[in-house]
Amino acid sequence: MTVHDLETIHRLTPVVGALPGEQVPYLMPSGEGERHQIGDQLWTVVARSADSGGDFDAAFVLGPRGSGAPFHSVPFQRSFYVFDGTIQFWLPGESQVLGPGDSVHVPAGVPVAYRFAQHMSRFLLFSAPGGALADLGDADTAVTQHIYRAGRSSDAPGIPAEWAVHDLPLHDASDTWDDTLPTDTRPYVQRAHTGDHRAWPDAVNTFSARAANTDRRYFSVTTLGNRQPYIPQHFHQLHTENFFCLSGRIWLWVNGTEVLLTPGDFVHAPPGTIHSYALGAHNTRMLGVLTTDVFEPFFDRTGEPTADNVYTEGLVDPASLMTKLGQISDLDVTMVGPPPESAYSHL
Numbered sequence: 001m002t003v004h005d006l007e008t009i010h011r012l013t014p015v016v017g018a019l020p021g022e023q024v025p026y027l028m029p030s031g032e033g034e035r036h037q038i039g040d041q042l043w044t045v046v047a048r049s050a051d052s053g054g055d056f057d058a059a060f061v062l063g064p065r066g067s068g069a070p071f072h073s074v075p076f077q078r079s080f081y082v083f084d085g086t087i088q089f090w091l092p093g094e095s096q097v098l099g100p101g102d103s104v105h106v107p108a109g110v111p112v113a114y115r116f117a118q119h120m121s122r123f124l125l126f127s128a129p130g131g132a133l134a135d136l137g138d139a140d141t142a143v144t145q146h147i148y149r150a151g152r153s154s155d156a157p158g159i160p161a162e163w164a165v166h167d168l169p170l171h172d173a174s175d176t177w178d179d180t181l182p183t184d185t186r187p188y189v190q191r192a193h194t195g196d197h198r199a200w201p202d203a204v205n206t207f208s209a210r211a212a213n214t215d216r217r218y219f220s221v222t223t224l225g226n227r228q229p230y231i232p233q234h235f236h237q238l239h240t241e242n243f244f245c246l247s248g249r250i251w252l253w254v255n256g257t258e259v260l261l262t263p264g265d266f267v268h269a270p271p272g273t274i275h276s277y278a279l280g281a282h283n284t285r286m287l288g289v290l291t292t293d294v295f296e297p298f299f300d301r302t303g304e305p306t307a308d309n310v311y312t313e314g315l316v317d318p319a320s321l322m323t324k325l326g327q328i329s330d331l332d333v334t335m336v337g338p339p340p341e342s343a344y345s346h347l
Helices: 006-010 297-302 318-325
Strands: 026-028 034-038 041-047 057-063 068-073 077-084 087-091 094-098 103-106 112-116 121-128 188-190 196-200 203-209 219-225 233-235 240-247 250-254 257-261 266-269 275-279 284-291 304-306 334-337
Touching: 006 233, 041 266, 077 112, 077 203, 087 103, 103 203, 121 284, 196 297, 240 250, 250 266, 257 266, 275 284, 297 318
Parallel strands: none
Antiparallel strands: 026 266, 034 041, 041 057, 057 121, 068 112, 077 103, 077 121, 087 094, 087 112, 103 188, 196 203, 196 304, 203 219, 219 284, 233 275, 233 334, 240 266, 240 284, 250 257, 250 275
C-alpha cells in the first residue's frame, strides 16, 4: 500500500468506480465495487483494508426475500445499516425487523444473524479494523453482474465459509426499542431518526454510534437537512470521512472535483483530502462514518442539543454555526478556503 503525504493527497483527483488499493480519495457509485455471490446474496465490497489504511472494510449486501445468514461472529467491530427493503436481525436473546435508516451495532466476537424479508433488500456492513472481508477474496465467488442470480440457487448461508457459526435460538421479533444510545460496547439496535441529536440550521445530525460503542474505532452520524449550499473547504490530518447518500442528493467537492451523490453512492475522503459538501435536495439524508473517533466532539460543539427527531426550518440561526466553526481548530480540521463556487449544486 502506498502512503502519501498530505500535500500529495491535496492534489489527487478522486478515483471513480474502482477500488484504488491505496489510501486515496475515491468515489464508488451505487452497485460498483468488488462483487461476490455468497449463497443467494450479492456482496459488493466498497472498501478494503488496503483502501482505508487498515482502518475498516465496507460492503453492501443485496439479497432476495428469505435469504440470510445464521448466527455468526468475527473478531471485528461491526455495524449494519439498512439502505433498502426490510430485514430481520437477531442478536443473542432478541430480534427486530428493520427498515431503511435503521441499524445494528455489534461488538467484536458477538454473534448476529439476519434474514431478508423483502426482495431487493440491502444493507451496508461496516467493520473495523480492516480485514473482516479478506475472506471474500475467493475467485470462486467473484462475479461481474450487479444483481444476485435470479431464482433460488443455493441453500448455503450468505456469509463467508470461514466465519464462525453459532447454534443459537432465533427468537420472535419484538417491536420494542430504545431512543437512546448505550454508553459502552454492548450490542444494540438503533432506529432511524433516534439517537443523540444535534441541531444545525435547517438540519439535524443524529449519532447512531459513538466511539464508546465501537471501541473507539469509528462513529457514525446521519444528517437530515434541507437543500443548502456548500460549507467552507477544509481537510483533516488524522481521520477519514466516509460519505454515504441515503436519500436525496449530495454534492461533494473533492480536491477541486465536484461529484454528485445519489442514494447508495459513497465517497471516501482520507486525511489530506480537501473537501466540502452541499445538500442538493430537501430532506436529504447523509450517513457519515468517520474513523477513528478524533472528530466526534465536532458535532457536539457546533450543534445544539435537541430532543427533536427532525429539524425545524429557521429554528437555528446560520450565523451561530459559522461562529462555532471558527472555534474548532483543535478538532483536527484545517480550513483552507471559502465554500466552493458551483455551477450545479443549486439545481
